[in-house]
Amino acid sequence: xxxxxxxHRSAAGPPHSGDxxxxxxxxxxxxxxxxxxxxxxxxxxxxxxxxxGRLGTDELAGLAVAATVLSFVFAGANFLTYGTTExxxxxxxxxxxxxxxxxxxxxxxxxxxxxxxxxxxxxxAAGPLSQVLGADGEVLDHATTYLSISAIGxxxxxxxxxxxxxxxxxxxxxxxxxxxxxxxxxxxxxxxxFVFGLDMGVAGSALSTVIAQAGAAAVFVVLLLPxxxxxxxxxxxxxxxxxLMVAGRHLLLRVGSMLAVFGGATxxxxxxxxxxxxxxxxxxxMFIFLALMLDALAVPxxxxxxxxxxxxxxxxxxxxxxxxxxxxIVLGVALGLLVAASAPLLPHLFTGDGAxxxxxxxxxxxxxxxxxxxxxxxxxxxxxxxxxxxxxxxxAALGYLFAVAPLGAVVLxxxxxxxxxVWAVLLVWMLLRAAVNHRRTLHVLAA
Numbered sequence: 001x002x003x004x005x006x007x008h009r010s011a012a013g014p015p016h017s018g019d020x021x022x023x024x025x026x027x028x029x030x031x032x033x034x035x036x037x038x039x040x041x042x043x044x045x046x047x048x049x050x051x052x053g054r055l056g057t058d059e060l061a062g063l064a065v066a067a068t069v070l071s072f073v074f075a076g077a078n079f080l081t082y083g084t085t086e087x088x089x090x091x092x093x094x095x096x097x098x099x100x101x102x103x104x105x106x107x108x109x110x111x112x113x114x115x116x117x118x119x120x121x122x123x124x125a126a127g128p129l130s131q132v133l134g135a136d137g138e139v140l141d142h143a144t145t146y147l148s149i150s151a152i153g154x155x156x157x158x159x160x161x162x163x164x165x166x167x168x169x170x171x172x173x174x175x176x177x178x179x180x181x182x183x184x185x186x187x188x189x190x191x192x193x194f195v196f197g198l199d200m201g202v203a204g205s206a207l208s209t210v211i212a213q214a215g216a217a218a219v220f221v222v223l224l225l226p227x228x229x230x231x232x233x234x235x236x237x238x239x240x241x242x243x244l245m246v247a248g249r250h251l252l253l254r255v256g257s258m259l260a261v262f263g264g265a266t267x268x269x270x271x272x273x274x275x276x277x278x279x280x281x282x283x284x285x286m287f288i289f290l291a292l293m294l295d296a297l298a299v300p301x302x303x304x305x306x307x308x309x310x311x312x313x314x315x316x317x318x319x320x321x322x323x324x325x326x327x328x329i330v331l332g333v334a335l336g337l338l339v340a341a342s343a344p345l346l347p348h349l350f351t352g353d354g355a356x357x358x359x360x361x362x363x364x365x366x367x368x369x370x371x372x373x374x375x376x377x378x379x380x381x382x383x384x385x386x387x388x389x390x391x392x393x394x395x396a397a398l399g400y401l402f403a404v405a406p407l408g409a410v411v412l413x414x415x416x417x418x419x420x421x422v423w424a425v426l427l428v429w430m431l432l433r434a435a436v437n438h439r440r441t442l443h444v445l446a447a
């Protein structure tokens with residue numbers, strides 16, 4: 001496996017810690033394609049939301065439930081990307097190219113070992129899981145249909161997660177962008193044909209996404225095979241997968257705690273009324289889209305921090321951390337202002353129901369505020385993942401969940417608080433993440 005020659009690093013090596021412009025250039029040179037790739041990923045959900053929203057409120061509410069369950073599965077497997085990125089980048093930073101290829105091979109095998117059994121389990125549990133999140137009647141039928149079909153795509157999506165980790169670790173961010181962009185174009189075209197042309201409804205929306213995911217996985221595999229030939233072992237090994245599984249355990253606790261917050265928010269919205277649940281899906285779709293845009297600056301931090309630690313460049317790590325946080329705040333403020341200004345108009349792109357649109361507007365104003373502390377929290381997440389501080393990230397996420405759970409209970413007990421109450425709790429949660437992660441980064445970099 002070789003480091004690409006696409007200009008991500010100069011021949012003279014990494015930028016000096018005092019060269020702020022050089023640090024910014026390195027971050028942005030990775031962040032621009034990362035922004036594209038990360039922003040393209042949730043377009044699956046945005047396209048589904050926009051098209052299914054035209055079918056009716058029950059269909060949109062069913063999608064809200066199904067999307068929440070799928071987010072549990074996919075986000076729970078994100079360790080395949082994060083852990084692989086950190087381990088590949090650290091080995092490339094130390095010049096151990098064969099070891100980096102070994103990490104990539106084991107990550108790909110691990111994606112299959114998790115993804116293949118997960119598909120039938122999700123299919124069998126589609127109905128019960130939807131009920132747990134508050135779906136019933138027509139909403140339950142639509143949620144179960146979407147989930148049952150989407151289960152087929154789980155192994156393919158997990159393969160793409162591992163493949164992206166290999167490429168990010170090698171500082172190659174442009175290739176994933178083009179693959180994911182192509183998959184989303186395929187999804188959009190097929191979804192219009194299946195849903196409106198063939199009148200397949202929610203089932204057509206799910207099927208088009210599965211086909212796009214399968215195509216993306218196939219392309220990633222074909223492109224990665226030449227890169228992984230330098231590996232010393234090409235089959236799955238317990239010792240090779242163990243470090244990723246250890247990182248995965250902590251990251252799974254982190255993601256599980258985060259998704260419990262999101263799942264709880266969806267469940268509370270579903271118990272207020274169907275219009276609030278549908279509006280919550282619109283706001284949550286925008287949150288996912290914009291949060292991953294903010295992550296575009298955090299993801300390069302994972303790669304660069306791990307590289308520098310691999311070559312023992314701690315001064316450069318401090319410079320990268322400082323610049324990533326500052327750039328993230330600027331982006332968070334800009335996105336927040338954009339969401340606030342467009343909040344009265346944006347919901348009408350997703351629904352023709354006036355009650356849903358009114359509730360979504362209120363939720364979007366809360367989202368505009370959340371984006372600023374969110375920018376800080378995500379930046380520090382990237383720094384700490386690059387430093388391999390997985391244990392802290394897992395335990396801290398569990399702590400945040402326990403801290404906001406009582407506030408969620410209040411909103412559940414007082415449904416009159418509506419969507420504003422749901423998103424106010426999410427704001428408190430994000431503020432906690434930003435403050436605690438900031439302190440932890442200072443501690444790690446001072447060590």
